[in-house]
Amino acid sequence: MNIALDVMGGDNAPREIVTGAILAARQYDVTVSLVGRPDVIDRELARHPTHRLNLPIVPAYEVIEMSDKPVKAVRTKKNSSMVVACQLVKEGKADAFVTAGNTGGALAAGILHFGRMQSILRPALIVPFPTLRGFCLILDVGANTDVKPEQLQQFGVMGSVYSRRIMGVRNPSVRILSNGEEEGKGNQLVLEATSLLEQTPGIRFMGNIEARDVTSGMADVVVTDGFTGNVFMKGAEGIVKLLQGVLLDEITAGPISSIGGLLVRSALRRMARRLDDSEFGGAVLLGLSNLMVVGHGRSNANAIRHTIRNAKQLIDSRLVEEIQSGVSEVIDSPDEVVALQR
Amino acid sequence: MNIALDVMGGDNAPREIVTGAILAARQYDVTVSLVGRPDVIDRELARHPTHRLNLPIVPAYEVIEMSDKPVKAVRTKKNSSMVVACQLVKEGKADAFVTAGNTGGALAAGILHFGRMQSILRPALIVPFPTLRGFCLILDVGANTDVKPEQLQQFGVMGSVYSRRIMGVRNPSVRILSNGEEEGKGNQLVLEATSLLEQTPGIRFMGNIEARDVTSGMADVVVTDGFTGNVFMKGAEGIVKLLQGVLLDEITAGPISSIGGLLVRSALRRMARRLDDSEFGGAVLLGLSNLMVVGHGRSNANAIRHTIRNAKQLIDSRLVEEIQSGVSEVIDSPDEVVALQR
Numbered sequence: 001m002n003i004a005l006d007v008m009g010g011d012n013a014p015r016e017i018v019t020g021a022i023l024a025a026r027q028y029d030v031t032v033s034l035v036g037r038p039d040v041i042d043r044e045l046a047r048h049p050t051h052r053l054n055l056p057i058v059p060a061y062e063v064i065e066m067s068d069k070p071v072k073a074v075r076t077k078k079n080s081s082m083v084v085a086c087q088l089v090k091e092g093k094a095d096a097f098v099t100a101g102n103t104g105g106a107l108a109a110g111i112l113h114f115g116r117m118q119s120i121l122r123p124a125l126i127v128p129f130p131t132l133r134g135f136c137l138i139l140d141v142g143a144n145t146d147v148k149p150e151q152l153q154q155f156g157v158m159g160s161v162y163s164r165r166i167m168g169v170r171n172p173s174v175r176i177l178s179n180g181e182e183e184g185k186g187n188q189l190v191l192e193a194t195s196l197l198e199q200t201p202g203i204r205f206m207g208n209i210e211a212r213d214v215t216s217g218m219a220d221v222v223v224t225d226g227f228t229g230n231v232f233m234k235g236a237e238g239i240v241k242l243l244q245g246v247l248l249d250e251i252t253a254g255p256i257s258s259i260g261g262l263l264v265r266s267a268l269r270r271m272a273r274r275l276d277d278s279e280f281g282g283a284v285l286l287g288l289s290n291l292m293v294v295g296h297g298r299s300n301a302n303a304i305r306h307t308i309r310n311a312k313q314l315i316d317s318r319l320v321e322e323i324q325s326g327v328s329e330v331i332d333s334p335d336e337v338v339a340l341q342r
Numbered sequence: 343m344n345i346a347l348d349v350m351g352g353d354n355a356p357r358e359i360v361t362g363a364i365l366a367a368r369q370y371d372v373t374v375s376l377v378g379r380p381d382v383i384d385r386e387l388a389r390h391p392t393h394r395l396n397l398p399i400v401p402a403y404e405v406i407e408m409s410d411k412p413v414k415a416v417r418t419k420k421n422s423s424m425v426v427a428c429q430l431v432k433e434g435k436a437d438a439f440v441t442a443g444n445t446g447g448a449l450a451a452g453i454l455h456f457g458r459m460q461s462i463l464r465p466a467l468i469v470p471f472p473t474l475r476g477f478c479l480i481l482d483v484g485a486n487t488d489v490k491p492e493q494l495q496q497f498g499v500m501g502s503v504y505s506r507r508i509m510g511v512r513n514p515s516v517r518i519l520s521n522g523e524e525e526g527k528g529n530q531l532v533l534e535a536t537s538l539l540e541q542t543p544g545i546r547f548m549g550n551i552e553a554r555d556v557t558s559g560m561a562d563v564v565v566t567d568g569f570t571g572n573v574f575m576k577g578a579e580g581i582v583k584l585l586q587g588v589l590l591d592e593i594t595a596g597p598i599s600s601i602g603g604l605l606v607r608s609a610l611r612r613m614a615r616r617l618d619d620s621e622f623g624g625a626v627l628l629g630l631s632n633l634m635v636v637g638h639g640r641s642n643a644n645a646i647r648h649t650i651r652n653a654k655q656l657i658d659s660r661l662v663e664e665i666q667s668g669v670s671e672v673i674d675s676p677d678e679v680v681a682l683q684r
Contacts, residue, residue: 066524132587145521145529179487179572182408187487187569211576215584227529228573230521234553235574239581242557245474 003311004085004094007036007044008063009101011298017100018044020304025053027305030312033058033094035085060084066297070104074112082106086113089290096311098282100295100304107143107285114290117324122147123287124155125226125294126162127233128280133217137163138177141229141283152176152193152223153200154327158286159221160203161326166317172220175209177228183207189225197223202330281310284319291320345653346427346436349378349386350405351443353640359442360386362646367395369647372654375400375436377427402426408639412446416454424448428455431632438653440624442637442646449485449627456632459666464489465629466497467568467636468504469575470622475559479505480519483571483625494518494535494565495542496669500628501563502545503668508659514562517551519570525549531567539565544672623652626661633662 005021007014014036021032022045031054034041038059045055062080064073074083082101086109088094099106103125110123124140139155140147156174163172176194178186185208186194197205209219211232224232282295282303291314295307347363349356356378363374364387373396376383380401387397404422406415416425424443428451430436441448445467452465466482481497482489498516505514518536520528527550528536539547551561553574566574624637624645633656637649 130584132584142521177573179484179569179576187567190569211573212580212583214577215580225529227521227532228570231519231553231570232573232577234521235556235577236581238554238557239578240585241554242472242474243582243585 001312001315002031002033002094003308003315004033004035004058004088004097005304005308006081006085006097006099006101007034007041008060008081009099009106010295011100012300013100014040014044016299016301017304019048019301020299020308021055022048022050022053023301023305024308024312025050025055028309028312030054030308031056032308033085033088035060035088036063036081037061058084058088064102064105064109066102068102068105070102070108071112073102073105074108082109083113086110086290086292089292090114095315096291096293098293098295098304098307098311100282100297100299100307103142103294103297106292106294110285110288110290110292114288114292117287117289117320117327119327120158120287121154122151123285124151124158125229125283126159126286127283128167129214129222129233129236131215131217135167136214136217136219136222137167138214138222138224138229138232139286140224140226141233142226143285144226146227147189147225149189149192149196152189152225153196154287156197156203156205156221156223157200157327157330158323159223161323161330162284162286162319163220165322165326166314166319167220169220171204173206173218174203174221174223175206175219177211177214177222177224177232178208179210181208181210181213193223200330280306282307284310284314286323289320289324291315343654343657344373344375344436345650345657346375346377346400346430346439347646347650348423348427348439348441348443349376349383350402350423351441351447352637352646353442354642355442356382356386358641358643359646361390361643362641362650363397364390364392364395365643365647366650366654367392367397370651370654372396372650373398374650375427375430377402377430378405378423379403400426400430406444406447406451408444410444410447412444412450413454415444415447416450424451425455428452428632428634431634432456437657438633438635440635440637440646440649440653442624442639442641442649445484445636445639448634448636452627452630452632452634456630456634459629459631459662459669461669462500462629463496464493465627466493466500467571467625468501468628469625470509471556471564471575471578473557473559477509478556478559478561478564479509480556480564480566480571480574481628482566482568483575484568485627486568488569489531489567491531491534491538494531494567495538496629498539498545498547498563498565499542499669499672500665501565503665503672504626504628504661505562507664507668508656508661509562511562513546515548515560516545516563516565517548517561519553519556519564519566519574520550521552523550523552523555535565542672622648624649626656628665631662631666633657 035058060081062077125143126139128135163169285292402423404419467485468481470477505511627634
């Protein structure tokens with residue numbers, strides 16, 4: 001198994017990315033192709049013992065920066081780490097692409113070089129989110145800022161298939177994130193997507209879910225557009241940070257410090273970890289013809305290690321084939337294809 | 343001072359609403375006009391000592407239910423507690439309207455019976471949100487699910503005036519909630535609103551804010567549409583609930599229980615209170631010609647008491663006059679009125 005890693009992407013590139021690759025190659029026995037500037041990669045590799053690890057260097061001399069316009073960058077920077085890594089996968093020389101770089105760039109590279117799955121309009125970023133009962137899947141958490149109702153409908157189908165075939169949930173419930181649980185609540189996009197989701201065969205659509213109830217575990221799959229999904233996820237991060245700050249105040253201010261403080265700190269750290277992408281192993285860009293896992297822009301070595309671990313497990317689960325086959329089941333009749341693509 | 347209270351609105355109406363009114367009348371020395379079905383109100387009042395409290399009953403025999411279509415309900419249920427209470431205020435017999443009922447109904451009643459402030463297109467729900475540095479103001483948190491860029495622009499103006507004149511912030515920073523802090527990040531609505539906000543005189547617009555950074559205190563005023571604002575606020579509630587659940591697990595499971603557990607519980611309870619509407623006293627529906635404060639649908643007596651306290655303080659601060667005067671300063675030239683209303 002070979003995972004193509006974008007060494008140049010992310011706030012902590014290249015150092016933390018290369019370190020993460022070394023940790024993953026050592027721990028999970030995978031080949032990690034390091035795609036990027038060879039001089040930079042050489043310098044980073046020299047800092048670690050890498051004997052017997054499978055870490056081939058694949059030269060790519062350009063970088064898609066955070067400030068780049070995604071589509072233009074992917075079209076013009078043909079020798080960028082993202083484009084070169086995607087081509088490795090497309091040519092069958094690697095099994096998945098992992099990046100912590102520009103999400104828009106990754107999306108554009110995925111669409112242009114991998115191509116979309118049959119009958120899928122737009123790929124979506126999907127992540128597991130912690131609930132009181134375990135996890136739910138949320139998509140889209142940031143790939144598409146402006147979407148159409150039929151794209152949300154497809155997110156529901158892909159999420160349901162992911163939940164069933166990859167997470168092993170028997171009959172996953174699908175809900176759409178809205179500003180109220182009552183029927184009829186929602187913006188225009190949600191209302192239109194709801195009427196499509198209600199007619200979609202093969203998924204158990206249960207209507208609206210309020211943001212408050214996502215963590216209650218009231219849905220196995222939560223569908224939303226990438227703008228709202230991003231606000232939801234990042235908002236959650238912010239609240240955990242706020243809680244940590246407030247509790248730190250309490251701990252340092254109060255007379256009870258040692259035991260209580262340690263307990264609070266460790267519990268909050270565990271909580272933050274549950275919310276932190278680094279433990280989830282990034283978000284899958286679902287709906288492409290090849291596997292792409294996008295890590296948090298701020299990924300450190302440990303986050304990269306987990307993202308590679310996640311990619312490995314998803315290759316083992318044959319994610320792309322399972323999703324494609326599951327999606328085809330739902331939209332195999334011409335009528336339904338029309339309904340889903342109208 | 344007289345506050346008109348919708349006794350029939352909210353999940354815990356009428357009992358908790360009447361109890362909250364009694365608490366407020368006793369503690370804050372205000373007159374609370376109880377608007378609703380007299381038999382119901384009589385029965386609830388009989389449960390408490392109310393000697394010397396100013397709690398006049400104003401009969402209204404209909405109720406706008408959570409399931410009602412707002413505009414239609416306000417038009418047809420002319421004898422509903424919401425409509426009757428709004429008329430009391432409009433006629434100058436009360437100084438503010440407080441409700442924990444259907445937010446859409448409150449918005450419709452406000453627009454139809456109070457009317458909008460001069461040159462304001464749509465009112466917005468505004469609330470203070472806790473940050474590591476204190477509070478920021480967020481609007482809209484739920485009044486308008488589908489908005490236009492120029493409405494967001496006006497939310498920025500109203501929020502800035504509120505921050506300056508009511509919260510006493512000298513030169514408040516205004517940011518727009520987006521899926522990235524970088525310029526150019528955002529959905530179509532955010533991008534268009536940004537270019538309007540950049541040209542708006544009298545406000546210090548600083549660009550995008552990510553949901554994660556709201557709690558850092560990076561902005562005094564955060565502008566968003568009511569759909570996204572609702573997801574942000576309710577998402578925060580959900581995370582606190584999740585943290586409480588997870589920490590409760592830790593406490594009951596672990597060997598260290600008493601001191602650490604108490605500390606964690608009390609700190610989390612304080613945190614939840616900071617996030618809880620009941621302590622903030624509801625959300626002001628900003629941009630109407632009279633004062634309306636909307637409490638959480640799940641308000642208990644204590645939340646109602648705080649919402650009435652908040653309404654009292656805002657009457658004392660001459661909120662409506664201050665906002666109208668501040669908005670007029672910003673959009674007093676014909677050119678700017680055109681720019682804001684185009």
